[in-house]
Amino acid sequence: MVAIVPAPAVPPGCPRERPEAGTLGCVSREGVTPQSEDFSAWYNEVVVQAELVDRGPVRGTMVIRPYGYRMWELLQADLDGRIKEAGHGNACFPMFIPESYFKREAEHVEGFSPELAVVTVAGGKELEEPLVVRPTSETVIGEYMAKWIDSHRDLPLLLNQWANVVRWELRPRMFLRTTEFLWQEGHTAHADEDDAMRETMWALDAYAGVARELAAMPVIEGEKTPSERFAGAVRTYSIEGMMRDGRALQAGTSHYLGTNFAKVFDIQYQDAQGELVHAHTTSWGMSTRMLGGVIMTHGDDKGLVLPPRIATYQVVIVPIGRDELAERTLAAASELAARLKQAGVRVHVDERTQLRPGFKYNDWEMRGVPIRLELGPRDLDAGVVTLARRLGDQGKEQIPLDRVPEVLPGILDEFQAFLYDRAERFRDEHTAEIDDWESFRSQVSGGWARVLHCGRTECEDEIKADTAATPRVVPAQAPEETGVCFRCGQPSAYGKRVIFGRSY
């Protein structure tokens, strides 16, 4: 056991007066626009100010800075492990796709053509055939699957690639919808529908696992309605999380493509009877959008709140004092950091001498670091360090210096679990079973509605026109239920309630 004593009372934080709401002018001094005031402004400010990203030179593009990229790497490492563990091999296909490949699957072209970037000039002259910059790689990979698959013994073929893709976005937002983004795309081919469906659901579960265990996001797994289906897929599944403004975010998708791509790319194999049959394919992806989900799931008025498992820095040590004292506390901080690193903690020592401790506290809180350790002369004399949690709701504690590496992993785990529970509570408090139009309208203005719906596209369109809400997902876990559509009174579809909400 480690003795944890309450720290002395701290003076109240600096009042946060904003001279002019909506301007970025004094942000670095005053903090970000509070979420409650303008969620969208909060998001835009916080991603830049926390140094996760910077704006790219081309509209809709982003520069991911080290503080943000590390988070992506942590997500990536975990997911990549799951993918390999399940027998997939990583590969890398070219980013330029012949336009003709793209045009083979009718729905696929139609769905993607508005978002394509196409290269028509290269090597100083007009190309004979334009090259599409990949928005996703079903088409190129399909071509090679056809080449590599002859026999049922070649199946299943389990591929994955980590890549950047380009989709020309008219309404970009950092992480959530950028013209170029990073993702992982899995592409597999199977002998039959059953096996392909097992794969599709495996991927969905893997995403749900990453979301829950790393991002601390309580997501709902389920199937998309036909209107939200991937262009070219037979069935599309997704994980959906609720952001703190009540809107839904699709944080990962998995598609059963049937034989749609197999037919147009001739992905065929000889079965045990010697018959030539089409393979069943799947594709699934998770992108840097997940980081946007993390930001909007956990952030608060002060800024980011990062789940320890994907936080670039889980702990920041702020040494306090100047001159000889600074030398002493800095040395102690470095030594403590070294011991924490050995204990597997990602730790950073804030050595900036030109900034005062109070500024640093606010700075690291804005940047979402879960745990801050303050190390000043008083702590050193007492042989302790002062610990503050990002959410600040438990006050400060003093922990004996030599015990810090052994207690911190547990504190980080608690913090991680707390974030998940809090997000789940929030989501549940903002989700309601709805059976009439008026309640629906108010419900989707700040959350999700679980409704019986007829499943007709025209009905969905009317709902969308009125409320901006769309069917997010048909939850895999929901109990069976039938009745009439809450909107039009026609018989309900799907055999269960569907989640409607506004989305990103």
Next chain:
RNA sequence: CGGGACGUGGCCUAGCUUGGUAAGGCGUCUGACUGGGGGUCAGAAGAUCGUGGGUUCAAAUCCCGCCGUCCCGACCA
């Protein structure tokens, strides 16, 4: 692609209506004091006012074109 707003040191803005020395805050640099919740004082550096043209003795300011950005809408895995 439609509607609206806007481009002025690294960042945010004032100045434009009524043409005449480009101003302020933040940040940066130097020094001193200071240092356990967003420090103080003194000094300094830093701007072809998005771009091209036009009007004028004179344009950040007025006029026209272009480029770009943001917001709303449409569109969107």
